[in-house]
Amino acid sequence: MKAGEHATPPGTGHYWNLNGEQKKVLKEMWSFIFEVADSGECYVPQDLMNDVLKDAQSATGSQAPTVQAAAKAGFFSGNKAEQAKRDAEAAGKAGMAKVSLADLGLSVEKLRPILWDNVMGDHPDSLVLRFxxxxxxxxxxxxxxxxKAFKWRLDEDVPSIKYSTDxxxxxxxxxxxxxxxxxxxxxxxxxxENRIVAYLNVRLHKAGDQPPKTLERLAVYVMEAGRVLLQPPVETVxxxxxxxxxxxxxxxxHMVKYLIQIFEAYYPESLGRIIIHGAPFIFWGVWKVIQPLLDPVVAAKVVFTRSDAxxxxHIDANKLIDRYKGGLDKYKYEYIHATPGENKCMEDTETKERLVGEWKALMWRFEELTREWINVGTDKATTPRTEAEIEEERNQVCKEIRVAFFKMDPYVRAxxxxxxxxxxxxxxxGSVHWVYNN
Structure with a gap:
């Protein structure tokens, strides 16, 4: 593990169970985000940048070893790292490196909207802590x-995918x-573990039956729809x-590589378990090709099951579909098509604007509280409140964000x-009700 990197001890690392050092890093992360969102740039310590530089340099070669390494090529790819250090020195910030949104093709105008659109009704810390x-x-x-993930969401127009009708x-x-x-x-x-279960029936797939872009859009559509089903504190599938x-x-x-890419680079920390079920002998040659593409953390979550039993x-019998022996749930998947008028709320622009405004106001309040939380106990503190007092209000606002999002949801999302x-x-x-037909 490189300098500046730390493993996540069991039972820590989430917004509800951070230890002192983790909370410090989260504050640092939000501080960087706000500085960049305000001005389009910020200055970061070179010692934290060094491993980013190494990974970015390795990813720019023609034999980038993994999708994960390629995802790290951003602010500091190519010659940008040395330039970042020179820019910081020119600004009188020796030992720092300049980070600029322009290096990623992002802008101040687009950053906050794509950040909050990604948060939706989640605790904002949950999103940041995934990365x-x-x-x-x-x-x-x-x-x-x-x-980099935000840039991908803009380039692929992910908001349009998740808000559109099928x-x-x-x-x-x-x-x-x-x-x-x-x-x-x-x-x-x-x-x-109360994670939602997504079934991929590989035997039904043939690459040539549809354009590759259709499958990519389908994967994103299902991912975005599934994200809204996650019930805190569960964060993985x-x-x-x-x-x-x-x-x-x-x-x-192509599709295997795409799924690896989006889970590792754009939806990090979203996978809790990958079950590869009923693999025939012929698959093991394929697995030798796929396995090296996986990040070790993701690979460790893969399990193989040979028999239905x-x-x-991993899945309780009363929740396992009965097409698998031992499963008791008589659920049969059948796609349900849109019905007339199901998106009537989206036509009510007056209510939509009001609810979106309420949600945005809470996002701004969260930002105000987070700035206050970052500065508490420093010479930049603007309030006599304690960290615990600020955290209590901050967490309350996050609960209100979730309520506001789901009030707004039918007016903005099909x-x-x-x-x-x-x-x-x-x-x-925002709650979920699964029906198991036992």
Whole structure:
């Protein structure tokens, strides 16, 4: 592990159980974010930048070893690192390095909107800490990774994907609805750790049946819909890659690489468990190609199950679909199409503007409190309040952000499968109700 990096001790690292050093890094991270959001640039310690520089330099070669390394090439790729140090020295900040949004193709005008759009109704610390944990508590490395993810969200127009109707997405991405209808990829229930379970039926997939971009958009659409189903404090999902009936005709290396990329670089710390089920002998040659592409942290979350009974080690029998022996849930996936009027709220622009305004006001209040929290106990402190007092109000505002988001949600985001089911899985207050047919 490089200097400036630290492992996350068990039972720590999340917004509700940070230790003293972790809280310090989180404050540092928010300080960098606000400085960049205000001016488009900030200055960071060179000692924290050094490992970012090494990874960025290795990623710029033609043989970048992993997607993870490539994701680190951002502020300091190529000759940018040396320039960053020279710019800091010219500004009288020796020992520092200048970070600029322009180096990533971002702007001040776009940064806050994409940040808050990514937060949605989550605790904002939860989003930031995903990147911090992924970069082993090096705030500069985490900042670099997070802003690269924001740039990707803008380039891929992720907000449009998650707010659009499935019909609109299908019009732009041929055969997207067909993939949803056939059950190639669907979400149902939770595992033993209360993580939502996403099933990928690989035997139903053939790379040439649809444009690659359609599958990429589908993956993002399902990811964004699934994110809203997460129930705090659970922050990760369980993926079941069902390889029953797998043949080489089902192999799609492009899509495998894409999924690895988005989970490692753009949705870090989102995977709790990856179950590869029923892999036939022919798959092991494929696995030799895939395994080196995985970040070691992700690879450690992979388990193989050969028999259906082994799945019950990870998913309770009463929640496991009965197409697997030992599963008691008679759930049968069938895609539910849009119904007339389901997005009527989106036409009510007056209410929409009011609710969006209330949500944004809470985001600004969170930022004010976070600035106060960062400075408490320093010569920049502007209040006599204690850290604990500020944290109490800050956490209360985060609860209000979640309430405000789900009030706003039907006015800004089209309804989807999880709202249409009977009874609905996704409830108006943000809670989730899974029905198991035992």
């Amino acid at each position: 911090v944990r992924a970069r082993k508590w090096n705030a500069v490395n985490a900042l670099n990774m997070m802003f 019909i609109e997405l299908d019009e732009k991405n041929p055969k997207l609805l067909k993939n949803l209808e056939m059950g190639k990829f669907f979400v149902h229930g939770t595992d033993k 369980c993926l079941v890659f069902d390889l029953t009936g797998f043949s080489l005709a089902n192999m799609d290396l 082994e799945l019950t080690q 309804r989807n499968f999880f709202h249409r089911s009977t009874p609905p899985v996704a409830l108006p207050d």
